[in-house]
Amino acid sequence: MLALVSLVLIVALLSIAIGPVTIPPADVLRALGGLAGLPAGEIAPQHEAVILSIRLPRTVLGLLVGAGLAVAGAAMQGLFRNPLADPSLIGVSAGAALAAVSVIVLGASGLAGVTAFLGPFSLPIAAFAGGLVTTLLVYRLASSEGRTSVTTLLLAGIAINALCGAGTGLLTYLADDQQLRTLTFWSMGSLGGATWPAVGSAALMIALPLLALPLLARTLNALLLGEAEAGHLGIAVQQMQRIIVALAALAVGAAVAVSGIIGFVGLVVPHLLRLALGPDHGFLLPGSALLGGALLLLADLLARTLVTPAELPIGILTALLGGPFFLALLLRWRRTAL
Amino acid sequence: MKNDLPRNDPSYRARLTRTFPLVDTLLAVLLAVGPATLAFGDETPQRIVSVDGALTEIVYALDGADRLAGVDTSSLYPPDTEDLPKVGYKRALSAEGLLSLTPDLVLVTDDAGPPEVLEQIRLAGVQTRMIPDAPTVEGLHAKIDAVADLLGATEAAAEVNEGIDQALAEVAAAMGDHADRPRVLFLLHKGSGNDMAAGRNTAADTVIRLAGGENVLHDAIDGYKPLSTEAALAAAPEVILLTERNFDSLGGLDALLADPALANTPAGRDQRVVVMDGPLLLAFGPRLGDAVAELARGLGTLPPVAVDTAEADLDGTAGRTGSAD
Numbered sequence: 001m002l003a004l005v006s007l008v009l010i011v012a013l014l015s016i017a018i019g020p021v022t023i024p025p026a027d028v029l030r031a032l033g034g035l036a037g038l039p040a041g042e043i044a045p046q047h048e049a050v051i052l053s054i055r056l057p058r059t060v061l062g063l064l065v066g067a068g069l070a071v072a073g074a075a076m077q078g079l080f081r082n083p084l085a086d087p088s089l090i091g092v093s094a095g096a097a098l099a100a101v102s103v104i105v106l107g108a109s110g111l112a113g114v115t116a117f118l119g120p121f122s123l124p125i126a127a128f129a130g131g132l133v134t135t136l137l138v139y140r141l142a143s144s145e146g147r148t149s150v151t152t153l154l155l156a157g158i159a160i161n162a163l164c165g166a167g168t169g170l171l172t173y174l175a176d177d178q179q180l181r182t183l184t185f186w187s188m189g190s191l192g193g194a195t196w197p198a199v200g201s202a203a204l205m206i207a208l209p210l211l212a213l214p215l216l217a218r219t220l221n222a223l224l225l226g227e228a229e230a231g232h233l234g235i236a237v238q239q240m241q242r243i244i245v246a247l248a249a250l251a252v253g254a255a256v257a258v259s260g261i262i263g264f265v266g267l268v269v270p271h272l273l274r275l276a277l278g279p280d281h282g283f284l285l286p287g288s289a290l291l292g293g294a295l296l297l298l299a300d301l302l303a304r305t306l307v308t309p310a311e312l313p314i315g316i317l318t319a320l321l322g323g324p325f326f327l328a329l330l331l332r333w334r335r336t337a338l
Numbered sequence: 339m340k341n342d343l344p345r346n347d348p349s350y351r352a353r354l355t356r357t358f359p360l361v362d363t364l365l366a367v368l369l370a371v372g373p374a375t376l377a378f379g380d381e382t383p384q385r386i387v388s389v390d391g392a393l394t395e396i397v398y399a400l401d402g403a404d405r406l407a408g409v410d411t412s413s414l415y416p417p418d419t420e421d422l423p424k425v426g427y428k429r430a431l432s433a434e435g436l437l438s439l440t441p442d443l444v445l446v447t448d449d450a451g452p453p454e455v456l457e458q459i460r461l462a463g464v465q466t467r468m469i470p471d472a473p474t475v476e477g478l479h480a481k482i483d484a485v486a487d488l489l490g491a492t493e494a495a496a497e498v499n500e501g502i503d504q505a506l507a508e509v510a511a512a513m514g515d516h517a518d519r520p521r522v523l524f525l526l527h528k529g530s531g532n533d534m535a536a537g538r539n540t541a542a543d544t545v546i547r548l549a550g551g552e553n554v555l556h557d558a559i560d561g562y563k564p565l566s567t568e569a570a571l572a573a574a575p576e577v578i579l580l581t582e583r584n585f586d587s588l589g590g591l592d593a594l595l596a597d598p599a600l601a602n603t604p605a606g607r608d609q610r611v612v613v614m615d616g617p618l619l620l621a622f623g624p625r626l627g628d629a630v631a632e633l634a635r636g637l638g639t640l641p642p643v644a645v646d647t648a649e650a651d652l653d654g655t656a657g658r659t660g661s662a663d
């Protein structure tokens with residue numbers, strides 16, 4: 001855990017210090033010191049702007065989104081007792097994508113009223129709402145007479161995912177050239193929209209699941225044994241399931257709203273840790289938050305610097321960074337397991 | 339330091355770098371630190387990033403090429419733009435990437451984004467100007483004037499505007515009262531079941547009209563929209579217009595007319611297909627006159643220039659308009 005904390009700190013420092021604009025480390029430290037109330041000294045105003053209004057919010061957002069996605073992923077894998085589970089299973093990403101693509105494609109025509117009312121925040125608000133509404137729908141569909149079966153939840157999720165996918169496909173078909181490119185980029189994710197207001201609203205949404213899910217570690221450990229067994233252990237299974245799904249949806253919905261679809265983090269970070277540290281959620285949940293944040297920041301660092309002055313979509317890099325590492329762990333685990 | 343350093347001359351910098359590898363690093367540091375503090379005041383911008391193909395062409399036309407610090411991926415003309423740093427696709431800009439070019443002016447059209455990035459650039463104290471973009475001749479003049487105001491090049495702008503008007507007037511005069519207005523279908527993209535066609539309020543629509551043709555979809559659609567092959571048939575175009583790149587990627591005339599719907603249009607039966615350089619046709623910049631003249635020759639509304647006759651489309655065979663290189 002200490003190693004993970006230091007990893008996060010190192011990556012965060014790198015993320016603030018390195019970027020397309022070359023800033024001497026002394027200026028970086030001065031700008032950060034100034035923020036902490038130390039005498040700032042002389043620093044080029046543009047360097048200060050780059051650090052304080054571009055890199056710092058982006059670093060904070062990267063940590064939040066990465067942590068949120070990974071914790072939600074760990075919780076979902078625990079809840080569904082399925083290593084392939086990720087937050088998209090409960091419909092949150094598909095719903096957010098459908099809403100976001102609707103805004104991108106119909107923003108100037110069918111949804112002109114909505115976009116005029118919400119202005120530049122139309123897309124994030126729509127994505128967030130879309131994600132939550134879809135999750136709610138999946139949950140409703142899977143519940144009858146106050147009971148929710150995890151299997152039905154999974155199947156309802158698959159059905160709703162397919163429906164949302166069809167809707168997104170239809171809109172993609174209707175989109176013009178420019179809209180197509182916009183939505184393609186959106187669906188590969190980016191932390192480029194990291195302004196302080198965006199970071200603030202994302203923090204409000206993601207902080208709760210980030211703090212609350214690790215507290216449910218004992219519940220998730222018990223649920224690993226099975227729903228009935230967890231019930232015998234004195235856990236209010238239904239209530240807990242509902243809380244876990246809601247928290248995960250909140251984290252992922254907010255993450256998708258500010259940064260688009262960033263795959264891989266939610267699925268693989270918890271696995272990496274499970275292979276390395278075992279399945280105890282007491283470690284797994286906070287560990288996933290830390291490693292998720294670090295992985296996303298590292299991916300973003302590369303996204304920002306590899307093709308300057310342009311930028312790569314971050315989704316490409318999370319998979320590119322995490323994929324080989326995960327495969328290596330998998331191969332090692334296979335050898336020991338045989 | 340700012341005025342006597344020929345830092346914008348790529349060949350100079352390349353030569354220096356070859357001789358002293360460290361110089362490039364030093365220069366980069368100087369560039370990063372210098373203009374940020376010096377660029378403001380009454381001076382005209384010295385480091386411009388243009389995030390639109392037509393705006394880039396306008397900056398070139400106004401003799402501002404040496405002040406360009408970077409362009410977007412849609413800036414393809416003139417070919418020199420290839421040597422400039424590319425800031426990526428205009429709707430997926432990177433704030434810090436842009437700032438790393440230490441611009442003192444960023445030129446964008448209203449489709450540039452994301453908005454947060456533009457906001458961050460503004461916050462960093464870089465002047466960002468949205469240049470209105472309407473695909474009409476008046477819109478083009480306004481666009482050129484707006485850029486000229488920022489560059490302090492109003493005289494050059496008057497010249498460029500006059501040149502465009504003159505070129506258009508020449509084409510119009512040469513066309514005379516050409517009674518036959520060919521009905522043109524422009525396919526922005528054709529192939530893999532996703533055909534995009536141009537309706538009204540597009541650069542293609544205006545160029546077609548100025549070249550003496552008529553856009554068959556002018557009344558039917560607004561902007562660029564997907565088009566079913568049957569709708570293409572129903573529109574009954576007499577000429578099909580494509581970009582060079584699209585035509586080549588399809589595999590030529592036979593491949594294009596293998597589409598039964600297109601083959602059965604009047605254009606398909608007469609094999610009247612006009613192929614044009616995409617950036618020239620669509621950029622809607624200072625070369626509008628050239629684009630119109632070239633298309634007019636392709637449509638047959640303008641008699642072909644002697645040099646270009648070899649492959650021009652007059653007698654019903656498909657061919658490339660413009661210079662046959």
